[in-house]
Amino acid sequence: MISILRNGPKIIVFNSFYIDKLVEAISGQFGGIVSELNAAFETAEEDHTIVLLCDPGKKSIQISDIKETIVVPLPSDKLFSCLINTKISYLIEDSHISPGLLIMRTVGDHHRIIKSVSETYQGSILPLNECFNRGMANQSIICFTNHPVNRNLSLEDLHTKHVLIDMDVYKLQRKMRSQVLHFFNEGFQDKNWYDLQIRIFDRYSQYMLHYERLLLILDALDVGLILGESWGKDHPRFLMSVLVYQVRLFTLLDPIEIKKILIGLEHLDDGTRIIDLDLIYRGNKIEWPRAIGENKQQKSRNALGMIYRKEVLSKLNEEEKNLLTILEEKVIESRY
Structure with a gap:
């Protein structure tokens, strides 16, 4: 009835010498929509995948390295399966998965909530771009917003500070389920249920x-x-x-x-x-x-x-x- 925590879309990076062909293939065969990065976050559902296309040769990807962004209306595991079955995976030089994404709603003192989450899971409080630049596949990013999380959110709807945690998103979500209401209530000062x-x-x-x-x-x-x-x-x-x-x-x-x-x-x-x-x-x-x-x-x-x-x-x-x-x-x- 009130949503406090949910998953964000999965984000994967494909490095390719054939970015234009890959854009055409993903758009044509899987319903992908080319988008700006900000717009991609606003339109992607929880079970969608945001594909970031970059030139090959780099082990770590910075936001500035992104050549194209595509929102694909498929979960990431199904997308990988489709890429193999349609024989177009040869267009991909290599790939890696970005940190998992969770989105948490805050009310009241969101700084206090973010600090509490960071201390509990020994995370780093960083801007979102820095979280993606530093984050690895076995890590998670918790984004925070004062908007209801049962709707799509734009980057402008998020707070400017987020938490990068050294834990995969599935394990972190299991832990958060029993603690999220505690974190949520920490933001209350002069506000009560x-x-x-x-x-x-x-x-x-x-x-x-x-x-x-x-x-x-x-x-x-x-x-x-x-x-x-x-x-x-x-x-x-x-x-x-x-x-x-x-x-x-x-x-x-x-x-x-x-x-x-x-x-x-x-x-x-x-x-x-x-x-x-x-x-x-x-x-x-x-x-x-x-x-x-x-x-x-x-x-x-x-x-x-x-x-x-x-x-x-x-x-x-x-x-x-x-x-x-x-x-x-x-x-x-x-x-x-």
């Missing part, structure tokens, strides 16, 4: 459909951790109780920001309200007027919902938008 409760009420009783829709958005926006869910009762009026489905959310976002998301989710594009999503913080319900913010000209909940729905949709990729559309079509169908 908010413990919130979201209550779903649907007069048409399609609770699980709306729950699935809520999970889709919370996951896509990377807002926090769901630590529990249960059925309960709410009392909107005296002597009146209604069934609700309760979700407990731990988040770093201010409760008002979560309320804005929920108001957006309550409405469709035309302003139709399809669900009640109440937000409880410290035992108190956060009412919708508190989320007006800069939208003071909006006098109705529906108008506000249309604004915040657009904001939510703008942060989704096409696949997530399609899934949301499918779920909302099911919601509409359930009412006939």
Whole structure:
């Protein structure tokens, strides 16, 4: 529900006397896209490979030695297999694998987090270019960013300091899994987790459909951790109780920001309200007027919902938008 650590793309270096032919072959047969180095990091997925092409004759490669950069939509092991099977490996004089890449999210004092990671794994704190210039195949680079890591990131999204660690990326990732939340929390100073409760009420009783829709958005926006869910009762009026489905959310976002998301989710594009999503913080319900913010000209909940729905949709990729559309079509169908 909140992504803190993930793999980066694999990076390999091919040294070749035939760089132009190799570019043509990799692009034509494996769907590779020639790119600038910065753009390559922004577009490459976790299971993609960034190929750096250089002239032969050098045992260590500097960033300045790169002649071409290609993003290949294949894992590195599959790429090597395809190169051999298609009989074009003769174009490659030699190759080596760059350090493995991990990307970690930070909040608050990122300098403190980077220092802690470096001390724990006896790493070197360096600029990214220097990490690649010094790094070997059996080493790892941890990059840091204050952006959600469940999206592609550009080099500009990363902090300027990174950690080069003398450990292969698979072993390091296994160790990091049990420690990453500790590192993450070290960045907090005046910032803490908010413990919130979201209550779903649907007069048409399609609770699980709306729950699935809520999970889709919370996951896509990377807002926090769901630590529990249960059925309960709410009392909107005296002597009146209604069934609700309760979700407990731990988040770093201010409760008002979560309320804005929920108001957006309550409405469709035309302003139709399809669900009640109440937000409880410290035992108190956060009412919708508190989320007006800069939208003071909006006098109705529906108008506000249309604004915040657009904001939510703008942060989704096409696949997530399609899934949301499918779920909302099911919601509409359930009412006939």
